[in-house]
Amino acid sequence: MHPSLLTINYLIKKGAFLPQHFILCNAVVSDGQNFILENVNIEIENGLIRKITNHNKPINGAIPSYNLRGRLVLPGLLNPHHHLYSALATGLAPIGPTDTFQKILENLWWHLDQTLDEESIYYSALNGLMQSIKYGVTTVFDHHASMKSVSGSLSIIEKVYRELGLKGLLCYEISDRMGMDSVQEQIDENLNFFQSHQTDASLKGLLGMHANFTLSKDSLEKIAQAKPSNLPIHIHCGEAYSDFEYCVENGFAGPVHRLNEFGLLDAQSLLIHCIHLSETDYQILEKVQPIVVSNPESNANNNVGMMNLEKIPNYLLGTDGMTGNILGSMRSHFLLRNGNLQSGLDSLFAKPSRLIQRYFPNAGRLAEGFRADLAVTDYVPVTHVSLENLFYHLVFGIQGKPMFMTIADGKILYENGKITQIDEAAANDAIRNAAHTLHRRYYE
Ligand SMILES: [Zn+2]
Structure with a gap:
């Protein structure tokens, strides 16, 4: 379509x-x-x-x-890390084992994102943003992947934001999975969206990257060369131990260190998860002060561990595609930490307020x-x-x-x-049809 x-x-x-x-x-x-x-x-x-x-x-x-x-x-409310492309995934069975983080990606999420086409990107975004609205979220930072439908994918998602009336930052999560020609296409998708939305009042762009372990030296160099200085990165960083290990095997002290060495890190960077880091990584975080987003429900679901709150006391809370519900995620976070949280309100209000104002000065x-x-x-x-x-x-x-x-x-x-604005029953019918087609193609 x-x-x-x-x-x-x-x-x-x-x-x-x-x-x-x-x-x-x-x-x-x-x-x-x-x-x-x-x-x-x-x-x-x-x-x-x-x-x-x-x-x-x-x-x-x-x-x-x-x-x-x-x-x-x-x-x-702000959701600073969402994956709207996963909003039709409920009920999908992985196509292989999921006993490691890498296999969860390969046998579920990467297979799903390669199945997405324009129609399913659109209805995923519609379902994900409708859910967000129900839970009081009015600004969503989306981290998108659809490897067989890269060019123009952010414009499809943009359409849904506009029709529903939400604000957000959009980006495409670049990775090496489909070869170097595709990496260039993914970089271009980010740059085109960023450049055409610099003065937009409701939607702006970030530079999306999947994670260190799916980006080679060549790709990081290419990205660093193409990156305008005022375009911050949005990347999964130290989510699983394998991401940390990959960076160490390639001669770095950890995932934050590797990004910094390639000149990609600054105070506006969005680093997602930050669970498996080295002392050097923590020192760089302390010095550069990028924006860290923790996603406790997703971390529990993927069994990847928890972010160290003593080392990283300043962070925001995201849902990482699990739900659209930020206050619900905060409740999970609180309970997973046995009721021991120091800066819950700050993560929900003070930090989001500053971040929203940075991109949309009269909002937040x-x-x-x-x-x-x-x-x-x-x-x-x-x-x-x-x-x-x-x-x-x-x-x-x-x-x-x-x-x-x-x-x-x-x-x-x-x-x-x-x-209020749409016929929800009709919307749900359309979403259900799109999900049905997507699930059939996923298993083909
Ligand atoms: Zn994520």
């Missing part, structure tokens, strides 16, 4: 009421960093947070309002004048909420459940169990 034919226009709800100007009333509001306000109203107009006021003040009856009855409102803050990206939880705290105990309200109160409302750029994308 040609990408121009891929559209969810036929799924758009006719006459759906999406107000441009409205008031969320009677909420408990927190930015997760500096304040908690009880009993307040948030007025939203033309995509921005216009005013946050006390609920007892009379409101203009002509403006539509939604009584939240004390629900907790948070900033729209729950404050007047900023773009209205909000996660309205379906949780009414009945006990006192403070910045000191907010994290426990998230973990034990919300419990990773779907939101009451998700708002992005002042648009209500999700309300009371329904995606």
Whole structure:
């Protein structure tokens, strides 16, 4: 199918009421960093947070309002590491053994990504982003692979972001798996997207790379040569011991050291996982301060170990394609660490806020004048909420459940169990058909 034919226009709800100007009333509001306000109203107009006021003040009856009855409102959440291409994979059986990390990749994920075509890339992204919206995520950094459909793949995913109204950073994860001609095509896919989106208000590009152990010296040199200095890398780094071992066998102190030696590392780099590292790697992290993203549910699923929180206290939390649910992942993270976490709120709010603002300067803050990206939880705290105990309200109160409302750029994308803009039943039918075709081709 040609990408121009891929559209969810036929799924758009006719006459759906999406107000441009409205008031969320009677909420408990927190930015997760500096304040908690009880009993307040948030007025939203033309995509921005216009005013946050006390609920007892009379409101203009002509403006539509939604009584939240004390629900907790948070900033729209960030998922800094997702793989939307895996969103149709549920139920797929690996085509061979999965007793090592390498075999999990070969016999499931790499086989899947080679089966993807334009249609399945599109409906994977649609399914993955619909799930993200339900859980209050309004910005998603996607790490994409589809080895038999490289050129133009990011534009297909872009289409879904735009139709659903989300923000994000897109990239193609370069690896050597398909030979050097393909490496060039994968580099070009990243560069083309980056260059054509430098001033875009909602979508921008990163330089995606799969991992050290799937990138030869020649490939890293090629990538380093092609990389504009203002295009940060987004790469799996030290996820499994085999990645660390590969770097050591090739004469480096570890995966961070290898990236640094090739001139690819800087403070904007996104390093994913960072589990199997050497002392030299930790020292480089300390010095360069790249952005580290931990993915606890994925790490548990792949049995690759856990990131050392004493060595890396500053990190964000991603889902690595497992789910679209960031608060649920934080709950898993908390439980996997036996309730021993120091900087949960920071990872969920302060760091994402700074990162979103770096790419979209008027977004990422729950404050007047900023773009209205909000996660309205379906949780009414009945006990006192403070910045000191907010994290426990998230973990034990919300419990990773779907939101009451998700708002992005002042648009209500999700309300009371329904995606507002599209006919969800029809969308699910289309997704199911695409998944059926994909699964059949996967086993062929
Ligand atoms: Zn990943």
